[in-house]
């Protein structure tokens with residue numbers, strides 16, 4: 001099984017430290033979401049893993065070896081970094097054929113990955129006529145070409161239509177289920193929550209979190225219970241007797257902070273309060289992420305002076 005292993009990785013561009021003493025491992029059999037504000041160092045880390053840039057210090061290896069020393073890299077690591085990497089005057093199919101030939105990948109894989117990524121019908125069109133979403137699919141096709149054990153995708157949902165977003169989610173889940181190592185950067189939190197098992201979060205080049213997604217959320221977002229009732233007075237009184245403060249919302253539902261649905265269910269049924277809705281209000285990845293990165297964002301919008 002092949003992991004991506006980053007050890008004390010540092011990259012400086014002049015005086016700017018883009019990646020700062022990063023250590024983490026991306027393991028097989030799960031999708032690892034790679035998160036962080038703009039400029040946090042995600043793309044730089046991926047470039048260093050792929051040997052497209054040299055680290056100032058530290059190492060990044062795949063299966064224990066530097067990418068540049070891999071015999072047939074495309075068959076071991078598939079990557080999408082930049083949807084514009086393909087030569088615009090080539091057809092999609094030719095672009096993939098050239099890649100396949102130079103990596104000893106059988107030519108039949110070209111047709112397979114074009115089918116798989118939904119671009120078979122435009123195989124003979126020049127890449128420069130492609131929309132962003134089509135170029136993105138072509139980049140993913142190139143990443144899958146060598147049937148690699150390790151897949152690294154930088155914002156793969158970028159430009160995809162809703163059907164494409166569902167497709168990429170299922171593709172990522174399937175690759176992890178097949179035991180591959182999958183690292184995916186994204187700024188879309190709902191999306192990431194739908195496919196990631198594990199998260200690596202960067203802020204200003206440093207590691208902020210390396211943790212299972214559920215733990216990441218639970219550690220940062222307090223659980224709440226959502227209740228709707230036709231008898232607000234009875235609900236409030238019953239909860240108050242057990243030390244809970246309910247908060248009313250504009251649409252008429254109530255939330256009980258720092259509470260578990262089992263406990264609130266017991267209290268309201270014990271008090272005979274009629275209930276129209278009772279549910280655990282689980283924290284979202286977006287809430288947890290914003291909580292963590294609030295102080296780490298280099299490029300936050302400043303409130304405008306009136």
Ligand SMILES: Nc1ncnc2c1ncn2[C@@H]1O[C@H](COP(=O)(O)OP(=O)(O)OP(=O)(O)O)[C@@H](O)[C@H]1O
Nearest residue numbers: 013016017018036037038039040041042043044045
């Ligand atoms: N070739 C380069 N020369 C100089 N500075 C660079 C270079 N590449 C990246 N940087 C700087 O390194 C920092 C990290 O950039 P990087 O693109 O890795 O961040 P990112 O997390 O991928 O951001 P985004 O989410 O916006 O894509 C930024 O401050 C960026 O300006």
